[in-house]
Amino acid sequence: MSDTVSFGYQEVAPDEKTRRVGQVFSNVASRYDLMNDAMSGGLHRLWKDLFVRRVKPRMGEHILDMAGGTGDIAFRMAPSGAAITVADINPQMLEVGMERAAKRGIDGLVWTEANAETLQFPDRFFDAYTIAFGIRNVTDIPKALREAHRVLRRGGRFFVLEFSTTVWPGFGQAYDAYSHHLVPRLGKLLANDEDSYRYLIESIRRFPDMPKFEGMIRDAGFAQTKVEPLLGGLVAIHSGWKI
Template identity: 70%
Template sequence: MSDEKVQFGDRVVDRDEKQKLVGGVFSSVARRYDLMNDLMSGGMHRLWKDRFVACVQPRPGEKILDMAGGTGDIAFRMARKGAHVTVSDINPDMLAVGMERAETLDDLPLAWQVENAEKLTFEDNSFDAYTIAFGIRNVTDIPTALREAHRVLKRGGRFFCLEFSTSEWPGFGKAYEVYSENVIPKVGKAVADDEESYQYLVESIRRFPRMHEFEAMIADAGFVQTSHRPILGGLVAIHSGWKI
């Protein structure tokens, strides 16, 4: 594939077109995003997010960038621990949902900002931690986004990513693939009246690098002590690294 062409799910599109297409997907699903997560995962995404935040160990007063923070699920959990969280997303519709949800909560130390993960506007060495949950696979240029994460972290800062991968449990990975291909788009059509967007989400999960491959990409961006922690055999994984 040429440098001008990238994958949008199973489609090959121009590099500049992918960002617009992904934006359209998330603008379409923003209002039903959390409901669909519940339906697609049987509610397990909430447990995965709890485990993810427990790994991050947010501390009172520290500054965390939650990239692709969308509807605020991760940010709310970390802000309740006293961390000052900047919730960023390239999609203003997703951020709007999160800001609306935040109005119903106690006053939390949150800021909201439209940002492109590949071209962050923050200064070098700005944050104690960088988190991204179920967002990195939608970035057009993942290595560039990882380098940007490294840049904006302080020395000693930590990187955490929660993302789908491929389960290595015999039989389970294949069963989930069959389920996702045949059920999730139909549920998307029934609940969100949007089969096409959920077909893309399924394809983007299938095409995301295996756990070891993605960990190597994190290391290539400059992080050290990288690791991945599989959940359900690697259906989901928590990736981490440190900036020194």
């Protein structure tokens, strides 16, 4: 890992990025759904539905939903009967998720504070690992990918849902204009927090493109890796297997 990492368009020390990202999500935890709606025009709900269909959670499986604090992915997987652990580095996000689960009457989820880079779970423990719109905020992404590989059993499935770079001509420029100019303004209007929303947009632009990130997943030890672009790659579902 280099001496500095990206925090949006800035280069900062790794510990500083971890601290700043934590502050961003503490700030936006109570308005997380609004944030996702602002960044995706509401499409994140459809993307998450598709993502869970790709994961295919099953009764009796143990699944780790990393960076899943507010419960969006876990709630969609819960009807399958899988044993789901919701992990997040941010306690405020977990509090929001637990409150939402109680209101929806969803029981049986395990909620735990965890850092994706240094998971407290034993080797070969989970059947599947999911992370939706969280990997780009991790300070040391290769280390987090290696940890995901470590905690999966042989035959385990790894799934990432993340913003990426669209290859549709003209669409990327239009989305850039929308996201850079409108989303921070919406953040100020909806949550009185323009800076956090600006960081989240900048973090998308700094995230590796689809081929590069797929290569990072392979480098962590996963096989049969695959990328499914959505909206030409504005968002992508990445997957791999531990064999």
